[in-house]
Amino acid sequence: MYLYNEFDQTLVNERVEQFRDQTARFLNGDLTEEQFRPLRLMNGLYIQTHAPMLRINIPYGLLSSKQLRMFAHISHKYDKDYGHFTTRQNMQFNWPELERVPDILADLASVQMHAIQSSGNCIRNTTSDPLAGVCADEIEDPRPYCEIIRQWSTLHPEFSYLPRKFKIAVSGSPKDRAATQVHDIGLHLKKNANEEIGFEVLVGGGLGRTPVIGQTINTFIAEKDLLSYLEAILRVYNRFGRRDNKYKARIKILVRETGLDTFKEQVETEWESIRHGHLSLSNEEIQRVKSFFTPPNYATSTNDTLEQHLANSGLFRQWFKQNTTEHKQTGYRVVFLSLKSPSRAPGDVTNVQMEQVADMADQYSFGQIRTTHDQNLALTDVKTSDLYALWQQLEKQDLATANIGTITDMICCPGLDFCSLANASSIDIAQGITDRFTDSAIDTGSISLKMSGCMNGCGHHSIGEIGILGVDKKGEQWYQLTLGGSDSHQSKLGDRLGKAIAKDLVVDAIDDIVHVYKSNRNDNENFANTLQRIGLQPFKDKVYDAH
Amino acid sequence: MTLIKNKEVTQDNWHYLIDGQALQTSHNIVSLSYWMENKADLSSGDAPLGLLVKGGEELTNFVNDLPHFSLIAIEFPTFADGRGYSLAKTLREQFKFSNEIRAIGDILPDQALYLTRVGFDALELADEELAPLALSKLDEFSVFYQPIHSAE
Numbered sequence: 001m002y003l004y005n006e007f008d009q010t011l012v013n014e015r016v017e018q019f020r021d022q023t024a025r026f027l028n029g030d031l032t033e034e035q036f037r038p039l040r041l042m043n044g045l046y047i048q049t050h051a052p053m054l055r056i057n058i059p060y061g062l063l064s065s066k067q068l069r070m071f072a073h074i075s076h077k078y079d080k081d082y083g084h085f086t087t088r089q090n091m092q093f094n095w096p097e098l099e100r101v102p103d104i105l106a107d108l109a110s111v112q113m114h115a116i117q118s119s120g121n122c123i124r125n126t127t128s129d130p131l132a133g134v135c136a137d138e139i140e141d142p143r144p145y146c147e148i149i150r151q152w153s154t155l156h157p158e159f160s161y162l163p164r165k166f167k168i169a170v171s172g173s174p175k176d177r178a179a180t181q182v183h184d185i186g187l188h189l190k191k192n193a194n195e196e197i198g199f200e201v202l203v204g205g206g207l208g209r210t211p212v213i214g215q216t217i218n219t220f221i222a223e224k225d226l227l228s229y230l231e232a233i234l235r236v237y238n239r240f241g242r243r244d245n246k247y248k249a250r251i252k253i254l255v256r257e258t259g260l261d262t263f264k265e266q267v268e269t270e271w272e273s274i275r276h277g278h279l280s281l282s283n284e285e286i287q288r289v290k291s292f293f294t295p296p297n298y299a300t301s302t303n304d305t306l307e308q309h310l311a312n313s314g315l316f317r318q319w320f321k322q323n324t325t326e327h328k329q330t331g332y333r334v335v336f337l338s339l340k341s342p343s344r345a346p347g348d349v350t351n352v353q354m355e356q357v358a359d360m361a362d363q364y365s366f367g368q369i370r371t372t373h374d375q376n377l378a379l380t381d382v383k384t385s386d387l388y389a390l391w392q393q394l395e396k397q398d399l400a401t402a403n404i405g406t407i408t409d410m411i412c413c414p415g416l417d418f419c420s421l422a423n424a425s426s427i428d429i430a431q432g433i434t435d436r437f438t439d440s441a442i443d444t445g446s447i448s449l450k451m452s453g454c455m456n457g458c459g460h461h462s463i464g465e466i467g468i469l470g471v472d473k474k475g476e477q478w479y480q481l482t483l484g485g486s487d488s489h490q491s492k493l494g495d496r497l498g499k500a501i502a503k504d505l506v507v508d509a510i511d512d513i514v515h516v517y518k519s520n521r522n523d524n525e526n527f528a529n530t531l532q533r534i535g536l537q538p539f540k541d542k543v544y545d546a547h
Numbered sequence: 548m549t550l551i552k553n554k555e556v557t558q559d560n561w562h563y564l565i566d567g568q569a570l571q572t573s574h575n576i577v578s579l580s581y582w583m584e585n586k587a588d589l590s591s592g593d594a595p596l597g598l599l600v601k602g603g604e605e606l607t608n609f610v611n612d613l614p615h616f617s618l619i620a621i622e623f624p625t626f627a628d629g630r631g632y633s634l635a636k637t638l639r640e641q642f643k644f645s646n647e648i649r650a651i652g653d654i655l656p657d658q659a660l661y662l663t664r665v666g667f668d669a670l671e672l673a674d675e676e677l678a679p680l681a682l683s684k685l686d687e688f689s690v691f692y693q694p695i696h697s698a699e
Contacts, residue, residue, distance in 0.1 A: 011690045018687050022657065038627055039657055121627070151692045157664035158636050158693075161629025238633045239603070273641050278694045 001062050001368060002147045002292045004112045011155070012109045015116055019043050020102035027099065042122055042160065044115030045101055053418070054093045054101060055118040056108060060128035060146040060170070061089035061371040065358035068369055070111045072354035078104050083354070085339060085347045087179075087411055087460055088167070089127050089371040090118060094418050116154055121162045123153035123234070127169045129177045130372040133293060134380045136328040140189040140197055142172035144289040145226065148281065152227050159234050163241035164249035166234070167206075170199075174489060179373055181205050181214045181491035182463060184251045185233060190220060198222045203233060203263070204255035207457035211493050212252040217264050223286060225271075228279040232271035236263070296366040301331030301383040309388040315402075316391055322402040322442060324387065331384055335365075337377040337394060338401040338409065342434045345427045346412040347375035356397045364390050373487075375411055376404065406441040407449050407514065408434050411460050415453030415470065416477070422453035424470025424477035424503070432507040437514070444514055447527045448487070463487040465527050466513060467494045468506065479506045483513070483539060484531050498540055512542045549675035551659070552647075552668060554685055556678050559671075561597055561618065576620055579609055590615050599651075602631030606638075613644055621667070623652035632665045639666035656681035660688060664695060 004012070019039075026036040044055040056071075071091055075083045078100050084092045096104060108114055117124055126146045133141045149168060153159070159166070169183040180186030186202035198220045205214025221229045233251075241254045255263050310317050324333045337357065340346050349357075357377060361369050364386050365379035372378055377399075382390060394400035403409045410433065413419065415426030429451060437444065450464030454471075461467035467482035478500035485494030501509050516539050521530045531539070550559040561574045564581060576597035582589060589596060597618035598609060613619075619638060621631040631650065638644040649669040650662050659670055659681040672678055 007690050011688065011692070014688050014690070035626070035655060121629075154692055155688070156693055157661035157691075158632045159629070160661060161627055161632065235633050235637070239630055243603075243628060243630075277640070 001064060001143075002059070002289070008151075009109070009112070012112070012114050012116075015043075015114060015155070016102060016105045016109050019105055023098065023102055038120055038161070041120035042117055043101075043105070044118035045098070046119060047420075051095045052098050052101065054096050054104065054115060055086070056091045056093075056113060056115045057118045057125040058089050058091060058113075058371050059150050060126055060132070060143055061130050061373075062143065063369045063371065064111075065361045065367045065369065067111045067113055068354050068358040068361070070107060070113070072351040072358070074104055074107060075351045075354070081351045082348055083351075084345075084414065085349065085371050085375050085377070087373050087375060087458065088125060089130075089373060090125055091371075092414075094414070117160075119165070120160075121164050121166075122160045123156060123162075123166045123168065126150055126153070127167070127178055127183075127373065129171050129173060130370040130378050131177060131325075131334060131380065132172055133295065134327050134329070134332075134334055135173055135175075136326060137173045137175060138328070139174070139191060140172050141290075141293055142170040142178075142187075142189055143293045144286065145187070145189070145199075145223070146170050147289050147292070148226065148286070149230065152230070152279075159238060162234075162238055163243050164246065164251075166237070166251065168230070176487070176489040176491075177373070179460070179463070179487045179491070181489075182207050182211070182460070182487065183214065185230065186214050187226075192220055196222060199226060201229060201233075204252040204260075205491075206250050206252045207460055207462050208250070209247055209455045209457070210250075210252065211457065211462035212256070213491050213493065214252075215255070215260050217260065217267065224281045224283075225275055227281060228275040228277065229267075229271055231274060231279055232267045235270055236266045240266070295329075296381055298329045298332065298381070299383065301385050303331070303384050306384045306387055313388075316388060318442065319391055319400055319402040320387065322406070323400065323404045324382075327381070329381075333382055333384055333387060335379045335382045335387070335390060335394075336372070336404045337379065337399045338403055339376050339399070340403055340409045340434070341398045341401045342408075342431075342438050343398060345414075346410055346430055349377075353397050353399060356393070357399070360390060360393055374409060376409070403438075403441050405446045405448075407437050407444055407447045407466075407510075408441045410449040410451060411464070412451045413453050413458035419453060419458075421456055422470065423455075423472035424453050424479065426451050426453040426459060426468075426470060429468065429470075429479070429503075429506055433510055436507050436511060444518065445524075445526060447514070447517075448485075449510075450485070460487065461485075462493045463491055464494060465531075466510065468510075471500055473500065477503045479503065481509060481513075481543070483536060484528065486528065495536060497536065498544055501543075509543045513539050516542045549672050549678045550649075551670045551672065551678060551681055554682060556682075557669075563599065576618065579604065582609070582612070586612075597647075597649075600634070602628055602634055602652075604634065606634070610642060613638075613642060616646065618647040618649060619644065620649040620651050620671075623650065623654055626653045626655045626658060632661065635662075635667050636665040656684050659684045664691065664693070 025031045046053040079093045168185045169178040169180040170187040172189040182205045188200040201218045202214035203217040370378040416422040449466045450460045451468040452459035452461040463485040469480040481497040482494030486492040573594035595617035599620045650667045651671040
C-alpha cells in the first residue's frame, strides 16, 4: 500500500496543528459557530445529536494492521470502545469530545491517517473496489489512480468551498463494486485498441433527495489526462453549480439543468486550455505510485486440508460458500468479515474486534484489511490452507456470520439514534429484520437490502433491491419501501411499492416481500430477476392487502 | 480595512468609486457596470485603473478588457462561496493576468493561504485586528500537492 514520504507526513502534521489552533480559537470564542463550521467539517467533525461525530478517511478502503490497531486505540481512549464503518469505506466515531479531537488527529497522523475533507463542501475520500488487485476480472488496479487523485484533491486550494460535497469512485473491473454510477464522478478503467490505459468518465450520479444515475461524459480519457480532466469538471462545477439552494447544489442538478452536451462542451473547452499544463501525469509519476501496489509475495498452497475441513464441518462449509470468494492467485481466497452479526448494529465494530482483526491480518493476509461499501471488512489474500483456522478465530470474535450478500447483510445508516438529520430510526428496524431472517437468510438467497433514516440517503436505499426510507409523518416514524434498485454495473433506482408503512409493520412487510419472491422464483432465480419477470403488483397486493 | 500584500500589512493606494461620488485622479476601482457605461472616458488616460467583480461574474463579460486594468478586485459575498477562487485561478493561468488580484468581502484569516495559492496577491480584511492572524496563516503549510499558478 502507499507509504507516506517526508512530504506527505509534513502535510498531515501541519494539518493537525492547524486544526488544533482552529479548535482553540473556537473554544475561546474567537471563531463563531458559523465560521468554525466549514473548518471543522473539512476535518470530518460534525456536531450530532449527542456529541460530535468524527469521520476518518480510509483512502480507497485500504488499511494496514497498524492503522486498524490505532482505530482500536482511539475508540478505547476517546470513545465508547467501538467504531462504525460507513458506505464510503470510512470510519466514524460517535462520541469524541471536541476538545480532544486535535489529539485524535495527532494519533492518526502517527500512522499516516487523517480526516482531511471527510466532510464539508469539498472533494471527499476517493473510494474504490474492495477487491482491487485481487479479483480475476480486473482490467487494471484502480488503487494507484485513487492515490494520485487523493494527493491532487487533498487541501486543494481552489476546490475547498464548492457548492456542495463532491465524491469520486474508481473501478478497475467490469463488475462495479464501488457504486461508481451513483457518485459525482465515476471512473471506469479501460484499455483502448492500442492497449493504453485510460478511463471512461461518468458524471452527475448521486443518491440523496434526487437520486440520479451518472452519465458518460467521455468514453476514454488517457491516464496522463486524468487530473486535468477532473480539474476541468471541478472548475466548471465550482463556477456554475447552484449556490442558492443546498438541495439543488450537487453537480447532478447542474448537469441536468445545463444538459449533458452543453456541460461536456464547457468541461472540454476548459480541459483543452489546461490539459498540457502541470497536471499532465508523467509516466514516471504513475509508475512511482504503482510501485506501492505490487502483488504480495504469494506462496504455493495446497487445497488438501481445505477439502477435508469442508467435508467435515457443515458450519465451515456454509461460511466458506457465503463469505469467501475467488482470488486471481491459485491457492488463495478473499475472505469477507461480516459486520452484520445479530448482536451489533450494521457496520459497528468493537475495539477488541479491531485488535483481533489486525492480528489476523498480520497472521493470514499480509497485514492488510479492506473496508467495503457494504459496510463489511475483507482479508483479501488468505491461503486456502489457512481458511479453517481463520474461520475459527473469526467465529470467536463474532465476525463469521455466514450472511454476505443476503438479506441480513444490509446497508444501514445510523439513523435517528445518532444523526441530527434523520427522520426515523434505522438500527431498530435492522435489528427486527435480522431477528426475523437470521435462520432463513441463506435459503432466501442474494438480496441487497439498504435502509436510510432520511431522504439524504446515506444508507443508499434508492439502489437497494429492497430499499427502506424513513420518513416523518406528523412526528411519527413511517417507512417508504422501494423494490428493484441496483448498484451493479448497470445501476438502477428502485420503484416505489406504495404508500409509507407504519413502523411496527415494516418487518412484516419485508417478510411479505420475501414470501412473494420465494413462492414465485424458478429454481435458482434471484430476487431481481423474479421481480423483473412478475412485476411489482404481486408484491403490492401482498403487502397492502395484508394490512 | 487593512490590506495584506507580500506577507505584510501594506498601505492601500486604491480607492473604490462609491456611487454618486467623483473619480479620484488615479487608482480608482470601478464596478463592472460603471466600467461598461464609461469605458471610453476611463480608458483615455494612463492612470492605473482597477475593476471590481463578484466571484461569480461571468468571465466573458470583462476578459477582453483585461489590458485596461492594473488591478482586479474579486468580491466574496460569503466566505463559503468559492467561485472567486476559480475566477482568480483562471485569470492567472489561462489569461496570464499578472497585475494585482485582490480578494475583498467576507474572507476569513483561515482562507488567506488558499487565496494566495490560487493567485490572489492582495487580501483586504474588513477587521484590521485579524491581520496578524491572517499573516500567520500564510505560513501554516510548508508543502502542497498542487503546484502554484505559473503567471509569474
